[in-house]
Amino acid sequence: MASEITYAEVKFKNESNSSHSYSESPSAPRKKRIHHLSKPVSPSLPFTSLMVLLLLLAITFLVAFIIYFQKYSQLLEEKKSIKDITHNKLNCRKNVSSMEDKVWSCCPMDWKAFGSHCYFISTNRASWNESEANCSQMGAHLVVIHSQKQEDFITGILDKAAAYFIGLSDPGHRQWQWIDQMPYNESATFWHKGEPNNDNEKCVIINHPKNTGWGWNDIHCSDEQKSVCQMKKVYL
Numbered sequence: 001m002a003s004e005i006t007y008a009e010v011k012f013k014n015e016s017n018s019s020h021s022y023s024e025s026p027s028a029p030r031k032k033r034i035h036h037l038s039k040p041v042s043p044s045l046p047f048t049s050l051m052v053l054l055l056l057l058a059i060t061f062l063v064a065f066i067i068y069f070q071k072y073s074q075l076l077e078e079k080k081s082i083k084d085i086t087h088n089k090l091n092c093r094k095n096v097s098s099m100e101d102k103v104w105s106c107c108p109m110d111w112k113a114f115g116s117h118c119y120f121i122s123t124n125r126a127s128w129n130e131s132e133a134n135c136s137q138m139g140a141h142l143v144v145i146h147s148q149k150q151e152d153f154i155t156g157i158l159d160k161a162a163a164y165f166i167g168l169s170d171p172g173h174r175q176w177q178w179i180d181q182m183p184y185n186e187s188a189t190f191w192h193k194g195e196p197n198n199d200n201e202k203c204v205i206i207n208h209p210k211n212t213g214w215g216w217n218d219i220h221c222s223d224e225q226k227s228v229c230q231m232k233k234v235y236l
C-alpha cells in the first residue's frame, strides 16, 4: 500500500515538472506533496558538497603523492650518482716536503691545483642551484674563498669577459653562507664597491667589470652564469 502511494507521488511530480496544465486539480494537497518531495532533495546539497570536497582532497593527496614520489626518486638518483663518481685521469705531483706515506697530491685531468684543492672552471651557463648540482656530480662544490691568495689564484684562471658563480649565497636576512658551511669571515671578502646591493639577489658571482678589478656581486640565483667548482686534492 505504501509503495503504491510513493509511486503515485513520483509520477505526479514528473507530470507537474513537465507541464503546468493541471491547474484544475486541488492545489493545496499537491503543494503539500511537492513540498514533501522536495525535502529529500535538499540534504543532497551538503552531500554533493561533501563529495566534491572529498574528491578535491583525493586529488590534492594524489598530486602531493606524485610530487613527493618524484622528489624522492630524484634524491635517490642523486645519491646513486654521488656513489658512482669517477675521474678517469688524474694529474699527480710528488710533494717532497709532505707527509711520508702520502707523497703524491692529485687533481683530476682538466682541473687546476692550488694549495690543498683542485679547481674546475665550468663554462656551462646555469643557475646557481644547477651549477652547484653540476659541481656535486663531480664530487666537488662551488668554490669557497677564504684568502686574498686564493682569490688571486682563482681570478688568474678566469676569463675577464665572463662571470662565475661561487659557493656563497644568502638563505635569507642577508646571512651570507658558504656552501661548505665554513664561517663567513667579513675580513676575507672581495665585494665590488657598493655590493652586495639588493636583498633579492641571493647568490654571488665573481666578475671583472670594465675599469674595475675582480670582485664579487650579488645577483639573482636564477641568472645563468658560468661557475667555479672546488674539491680537495686526492693524496696517494
Ligand code: MMA
Binding pocket: 195, 197, 198, 201, 217, 218, 219
Ligand atoms: C648591476 C648592479 C649589480 C646588480 C646587477 C644585476 C651590472 O650590475 O646593480 O649590483 O647585481 O646589475 O644584473
Ligand code: CA
Binding pocket: 195, 196, 197, 198, 201, 217, 218, 219
Ligand atoms: Ca648586486
